[in-house]
Amino acid sequence: MNYQDTLEYLYRLRLFGTKLGLENIEHLAVALGNPQNRLKFIHVAGTNGKGSVCAYLNSIYKKSGYKVGMFTSPHLVRFGERIQVNGKPIGDEHLIKLVATVRNTLPELPDQISPTFFEFLTGMALEYFADERCDIVIWETGMGGRLDATNIVTPECSIITNVSLDHQAWLGQTIEEITHEKAGIIKPHKPVITAATQSKVLEQIKKKSKECNAPLLQISDYSMPDNLVPGLIGSHQERNAMTAIKAVENLAIDFPVSAIDLFEGVKHTKLPGRFQKLQWRNREVFLDVAHNLAGYDALAANCHSTFENNPCDLIFASLDDKPWGEGIELLLPYCKSVHCVPA
Incomplete structure (x- = not known):
């Protein structure tokens, strides 16, 4: 297949619709050799701010010399923007080969398993980042969290940026229901960072964190250093930048970052489509x-x-x-x- 044929094949997978649940991606990951087990993740969920937090994390770790994978959605211009290594979208030829690799595993799946568009992409990202031997992967949820295909991973840190009404047809009609879904990315004994401030949201996140014995850090308890200006425009970007900073600080033992690299990473963060x-x-x-x-x-x-x-x-x-x-x-x-x- 050429590049256009490859995109048409991927978009035809949308005929399977959206299916929340981990059964499909678990089978697909097994067929691929469970590439997620060879990677380290920061898992990012939330209604807004996910892309910005991912961009800050990507910029900080890249500045520090790590090989950084990043999986986000959707793309703005080129499909390859969804799967990046060190800020470089996957190239067309790599994309063609990667789709072929994942497609070739489909006959190995049980008859009832038909990966959706997003599940197929998730498998592609896992395979690509493992092949590239990324040091750390910034891993954005597609929708929700608990039953999202990205939740196949066990991250080093979970981030819930904030929660508001969106995708109610899939995640629930109330803030409490939506928070329950997003809090599903919290894993036992792994730190959780949230910039949420609503009492109903925090109640759900605290409950899930306690169940998982996962240390919880609230961004509202911190403020940006006076001499640090985030690279993205808007007062809300201070909150997003602090979320990324606290994640980096929490993982400093395994992924040390100097103060200079952290400041420079935040300062020079770029992300298309955010003002x-x-x-x-x-x-x-x-x-x-x-x-x-x-x-x-x-x-x-x-x-x-x-x-x-x-x-x-x-x-x-x-x-x-x-x-x-x-x-x-x-x-x-x-x-x-x-x-x-x-x-």
Whole structure:
């Protein structure tokens, strides 16, 4: 298969829909030789902030000289962005070979096992990072946590950035139900770090941590050093950066990082689509992937500080199942025009 054929094959796997549960990925991992057992992970869950925390961790460990794998979703431009080593997306030729490798294991699976799109990608990522002999892997959940395919791993540290309403059809209609799913990544005796502040969320996370005898650290107990400015824009990015910093500090025995490398890693973190500033036809353009109420709140705060005295033109796209109406309302005070376009 060529690159386009490979992408078409992967996207056809979406016909299997979304299936929460670990049975498929466990069988697929066995067929691949359980590559996850040769890797060290930091597992990151949460409604918002996952991508930013992953980016900070990736930047810090890369700056420190480690070989860092990172699995995130979705991609913005190229499919290979989902699977990266040291910030470099997997190349087209590697992607073709990797899909073939995982595809060749499918006949070994029981008849009732048909990996979904995301489960297949998870298997690909595990195989690639093991082949690359990554020192540490930054491992982002797809949706939820407890029954997410990424939860096949036992991480060195679990992170729950925050919890708000999103994906209710799959994760539950209440904050408590959604938190229960995300807290499912907490593993026995492994440290847990959370930036969540809501009492209902913290109650669930504390309960799960206690059940697992897992040390819990709350980011609300800490503040950013005065001389450290995160590389990503927005006041909420201080919270994301501190989450990454505390994870690094908790793993310092096995993965030591100097203070200089930590500061430089945080300072120079980059992530497309998070209030990303671009230049287009002599105009400043800000690109943001906000798609739920918590994300729109953060975007509105950035717009307040950036466009309060100089309103912008808003170009807005959204899927039907997202709270796009509320999102536009939050952004309207900072806009002189709004243009809705197909997603």
